[in-house]
Amino acid sequence: MLLQAVGHPRILRRTGRSRRRASCAGRAAAGMAGAIRGTTAAMDTLDQPTVLLPGDVRMPLLGFGTWQATGEAGHAAVLAALDAGYRHVDTATMYGNEAEVGRAVRDSGLRREDVFVTTKLPPDRVGRERETIEASLRALGLDHVDLWLIHWPPSAASDSIPVWRELLAARDEGLTRAVGVSNYGTGQLDELIQATGEVPAVNQIRWGPALYDRRRHAEHRDRGVVLEGYSPFKSTDLSDPVLTRIAAAHDVSPAQVVLRWHVDHGIVVIPKSVTPERIRANADIWGFSLTAEEMHDIDALGG
Template sequence: MTSLDQPTVALAGDVRMPLLGFGTWQATGQAGYDAVRAALDAGYRHVDTATMYGNEQEVGRAVRDSGLAREDVFVTTKLPPERVGRERETIEASLRALGLSHVDLWLIHWPPSGADGSVPVWRELLAARDDGLTRAVGVSNYDTAGLDELTEATGQTPAVNQIRWSPSLYDARRHAEHRERGVVLEGYSPFKSTDLADPVLVRIAAAHDVSPAQVVLRWHLDHEIVVIPKSVTPERIRANADIFSFSLSAQEMGEIDALGG
């Protein structure tokens, strides 16, 4: 499967982000490298890492060893809170570890707690983008007010907000607030707060001859929400990537949305 075969969402600057990504939190060392290689072999074309994950070197090596063209793999990394004030140093260190000339997306991992807030950090991310170190910039774990603060201060809206998301956490208003602002919602930990034995998910999965986990991932895609499932088990990695042969009806989407009620 090539990157063109997968659904993507447009970010500012003519950047397209695959809706399905591979999360790498807690996937370090050889196990992390093997997991990313397995993911790329299974068809993933989007890999999510972060400075605080301590695995950028393994992720970068796996991307290079995959044999895929650089432009066919979307790579995200993130700035940790303790690196506020050292943004340029941090992205340059990330690029060295990854062995890449640029990443596709760089995020503020958590809102800074200092008195100055997020705006100075956001300006540094914008400068890194303008200098070609990253193609797009965004945030993670921000509320709507935090997004608006950055936009109002700089005129530049975060391309992405990566937040915890799943059917049980579905919030139609928050989803709409992202759409209205042109911010792509990216969900992490799709299974951590999901009961995969929920009768609604089990019934819908049976109707499509897939697993409840695959239904959860497809639900994200059909909402045009980016999702980054994480696993180090090759069989599960492959199953999580096998979600392009079916889609959910409007009724099924509504039933799953209601799990967040």
């Protein structure tokens, strides 16, 4: 079975069915095929839809955010997320929880290659990039991460390109499989691309229905940069009639609709929670898909 992907990069469809709504799997596949088109996609081995990054790196479209999840509560949250089916965990040096994230990955019993781990370089580490990634790997207990991002553009614009070169060097040395940025504007992306000829694999930015910007989405797609959204619920009114109507039609929650909207757009999304019930609910979005009309209605929430 082959599906079509949204432009570039490629979206790879999961193989498994939803545990809660297995009978809907055929409808979900049809919906995904309708929403994702442009480039041929293949079956994935992670039982999750993934986007293909440069270097044949597969990044699950649904990730687990860990900002403010620290200490034993953070460890328990990541462990619960992996148990619920997440195969992508997002952390950062600034979060102060890399050790807990790494311990949870090990304690999960999952194979290292089946868990996609992202961490980020803080803006105050300009000139100390190699030292920082090595410290991150020690804290995580890993020999590499799957994705390393510049967390914020450096305060001095002239530092952005040298920092980007250091990330590329870390990738080439095998310390990370892919590199990208976070909170970058399109012009800032272009500066990196023009200076090095290397396209950031990912740009992680704040995103959600209320922030939807069709042009910005297209600008990332046209450059081959994967758009990854954080804080998907922060600016979105989950009681909005559009979301509640669509949620009722699929017998899911408005939050699940928001997450599915990201995935059906081919946008990586990283909801966060430390509540086991909410963690499980956020992971359970594979038994339904949104129609083209529903996608359009949610897009319109962005104004």
